[in-house]
Amino acid sequence: MSFKRLYKFYSEKSAMRNLEQRRLKISRLQDINDPFEWNPYRLDKAEDRKTWEKLREQLWRDKGLISFSDRWSNPVLWSHYAESHKGLCLGFDISDKIAFPVLYKNIRQKLPSLQQIANERDWESLKDASLIKYSHWRYETEWRILTGISSKEEEGLYFEPFSGKLKLKEVIIGAHSSAKSEEIRKLVGEDVEISTARLAFKTFKVTKQWDKGLQK
Structure with a gap:
């Protein structure tokens, strides 16, 4: 088994809580900030749109993901996800059997066989859909863990x-963190x-x- 170093950005409060409890929050479909999340296909027909939306909700009902970046030196990531550099970045060695890189595309992809997905609950098609994002998100250099949901903790939230x-x-x-x-x-x-981060000269x-x- 080989491992890849991946990074997760948090506000200071959230990071300290995760370190104390030794766990990471799992994001659900409704938590993601990209409106095209898990929806990378061209859906020309109203029937296809209706079918895919239903399948998407069914297939992800008991699944979620944890997002990482493969680098921590991008100041935009600190600004967006680490409380404007006041937060922390956690680095993990993660098995390559559970983490997958996001694929960034300029155009939406050809629609797979919805009937096959519906009949077989085709995980590979579902996994592909969950790893495709619009190319303007490329700055995140994102990797993902796709995981099942087993139990609830803390007001309906899920953790790994x-x-x-x-x-x-x-x-x-973070460079501006008080931690x-x-x-x-x-x-x-x-x-x-x-270690402590600072802005490069x-x-x-x-x-x-x-x-x-x-x-610090």
């Missing part, structure tokens, strides 16, 4: 625990790398603060 296939390996403190390494260390133990990137005296 840290595990051997989802290993926390590092925590990067401290000491409080994070108490939650994650000694085996997790903790020569590029439009976020980088690590190598001066130990400036580590």
